[in-house]
Amino acid sequence: MGRVLILHTGGTIGCRASSEGHKPDPEFARLLRRRLADSGEPELPEFDVIELHTLIDSANLTPAHWAQIAGLLVIHWQDYDGFLVLHGTDTMAYSAAALSFMLPGQDKPVIFTGSQIPLSERRSDGLDNVINGLHLCQRPGLAEVCIYFNGRLLRGNRTTKLKATELDAFASPNHPPLGVAGIRLEPEPDLLLPPTPLCFRIPEFDPEAVTVLSLYPGISARAARALLDDEGVRGAVMLSFGVGNPPDANTELMQVLAAAVERGQVIVNRTHCLYGKVDQGTYATGNSLNRIGVTPGGDLTLEAAFAKLHYLLAMETDPGRVRELMRRPLRGEMSA
Structure with a gap:
């Protein structure tokens, strides 16, 4: 059984309703652990949760955040078998694409996911996305940046957000899904990028460039x-x-x-x-x-x-x- 790092960067999944609209839930990490423990899902990998000091509303994302996220993954790269990045859906595809270029040599999976409905709410789609994301983070042969959302595993840099409110928010218009959840969740081996020798290239971005x-x-x-x-x-x-x-x-x-x-x-x-x-x-x-x-x-x-x-x-x-x-x-x- 592997060990996974969950990096919470912000977004709807970690919010709670308030009189001013959805706001970050300060107890999200505890809620996430409780919801996973109560799910009855067998054979979940062990995991740790870390949160950005300042969570990102994904509409406020800047290129500097890409470097921040990538840098945290690189610091912990040798300590985990895979990484699950919780991210707001509005700009998730931008971040997944950016990280795919900053991690050109990769030997383990980085899976982005999130939700359209906060985990704190009864109808949340977040728990399923997290559970399947955790399983994918220990999948042998998966060594690229992906987005998992609503039953589909998509190459991160081939993905776009198509729908603002529906649960099947993401699509990969010009590339087939890397995997589709059914009775099993098995990525298509012929579609995956091969593992490559480690190489990380994290530049300093100019937001005006x-x-x-x-x-x-x-x-x-x-x-x-x-x-x-x-x-x-x-x-x-x-x-x-x-x-x-x-x-x-x-x-x-x-x-x-x-x-x-x-x-x-x-x-x-x-x-x-x-x-x-x-x-x-x-x-x-x-x-x-x-x-x-x-x-x-x-x-x-x-x-x-x-x-x-x-x-x-x-x-x-x-x-x-x-x-x-x-x-x-x-x-x-x-x-x-």
Whole structure:
């Protein structure tokens, strides 16, 4: 029987109702132990619980929190067989993606989970997520960052939050689930990343380094310039139409994008669509982005594209190197 570290970072699972809305429950660790003990679940691994000194409402997440979470896991890496990270659902996919890049050499599982209903409430989905997450944390051969939620094990950097209130909040649009809970919960071996020699790379993030530029019908060059003409911005995830098409008839907008690339900003093109991938050569409009040096983002989720670009810009100084690595799968986050 293995030993698991539960890292409570915040989120709905650890809240309790109050007159001002849900607030962190100061007795959450005790409640969690009691609910697990009363569950009657056999063969749960031994576990310890630690909490961040200041819990994170996931809407307040910053890139610095990614480094904080990863750093705590690395400190305890040799002491446990797996790690269960309790996290708010709103930005869970961002954090799971970011950690997948900061733990490029991994020999044990890191499972993110949480809940849509606090554990303190009768109908909470949190207990099931925690129980199955604990079992997955001692699963042989599982050595990557995942999200387990509502019966499905998903690759962390392939996951996005699709639903605000339903219990099946998460999906992996362009990659099959790594496992689905039934009578058994067995990950699909052929879908898993192989264990790799230990390697941890936790940079210092600049929260202003990456922005998101969402294209919409009638977008002005002025709107794009307001985001990109900032000396602190080193990269942008651009959300375009279909297979990666911009409104290239807006020549002033295209000039703004070209100027940004020319001064060394890395612009990664990701489609608004959840399913499918960017192919900048399919249409002439998309090919215009190839000519000015915009980087195609393939089938990256928004969360993975944002986290990967942040990570690479924190690790690399050469924009050309960042563009090269953005197009290459590093931790199973995109199709080759």
